[in-house]
Amino acid sequence: DSGVTQTPKHLITATGQRVTLRCSPRSGDLSVYWYQQSLDQGLQFLIHYYNGEERAKGNILERFSAQQFPDLHSELNLSSLELGDSALYFCASSVGGGNGYTFGSGTRLTVV
Amino acid sequence: GQSLEQPSEVTAVEGAIVQINCTYQTSGFYGLSWYQQHDGGAPTFLSYNALDGLEETGRFSSFLSRSDSYGYLLLQELQMKDSASYFCALSGGFKTIFGAGTRLFVKA
Numbered sequence: 001d002s003g004v005t006q007t008p009k010h011l012i013t014a015t016g017q018r019v020t021l022r023c024s025p026r027s028g029d030l031s032v033y034w035y036q037q038s039l040d041q042g043l044q045f046l047i048h049y050y051n052g053e054e055r056a057k058g059n060i061l062e063r064f065s066a067q068q069f070p071d072l073h074s075e076l077n078l079s080s081l082e083l084g085d086s087a088l089y090f091c092a093s094s095v096g097g098g099n100g101y102t103f104g105s106g107t108r109l110t111v112v
Numbered sequence: 113g114q115s116l117e118q119p120s121e122v123t124a125v126e127g128a129i130v131q132i133n134c135t136y137q138t139s140g141f142y143g144l145s146w147y148q149q150h151d152g153g154a155p156t157f158l159s160y161n162a163l164d165g166l167e168e169t170g171r172f173s174s175f176l177s178r179s180d181s182y183g184y185l186l187l188q189e190l191q192m193k194d195s196a197s198y199f200c201a202l203s204g205g206f207k208t209i210f211g212a213g214t215r216l217f218v219k220a
Contacts, residue, residue: 002154033208042199042212043155056206090154100145101208103154 003027004093006104014112018079021107023091025072031055032074033101034066037088049074081111114138114202116211123217124190132185132214134200141204144176144183149213150196158185158198190218 003026013019025032034046045058049068060066063081068074078085088108092101116136124130134144143162147155159167161176161183173186187194197213 002156035210043210045207045209048206050206058207058209092155100157100160101147101155103156105154 002102002104004029004091004102004104006089006091006107008107009105010108010110012110012112013081015081015083017081017111018077019081019109021076021078021089021091021109023074023076023093023104025074025091025093026102029093029095029102030072031094032068032072033092033094034074034076035090035092037090037106039087043090046076078109083111085109086111114141114204114209116200116202116209118198118200118211118214120212121215121217123219126190126192126218126220128190129186129188130190130216132187132198132200132216134183134185134211136181136183136200136202136211138181138202138204141202143203144174145201145203145208146172146174146185147199147201147210148196149199155199160203187216192218192220194218 005024007022030051033048035043046060047066048056066076088106090106092103118134145160146158149155159174171188176183195218199210199213201208201210
């Protein structure tokens, strides 16, 4: 157990639907990062939150949004889902800064 | 922008030494990291180079040369369990960008 908790582990939904992925960072970590990993692909950076504030954005689609709450957990909202959104979505946390991220076990999203 | 290149696949024999190279293009960054990911698993942090030179952690070592925009991960005394994907990653600007990954196959 890495200390980063992601729920749900698996999600199957239909095109056009909206889902919410949840992440609880490791105790003491203020930063939360979201990544998307498609089949046999690298990790695509989506967004970074630090202590409730957005710090950096990657190639995140306008259909996707995220937030970090006062208790530091984060949610990634994916709407108007398309088949191409099927992927593993990882959350990672760190105390701050860029080295040594701790990743959660991921949420596998399947859009049918 | 930032980009990283690493070989897509490397094959080595159990007990051997293997080096996974990573070249990058960036306008500025804090450091180069390496992560390991087994099939179906989450990436796990291996090492971080903020400065030029070699960092050693057990069987794994990582090297960075900023002047050459180049780094590598060295795995010694390879074990079957080392079969996994390895990612180099650049950290800077409140984010970490990952390379596409190198799949390492360790043969008996």
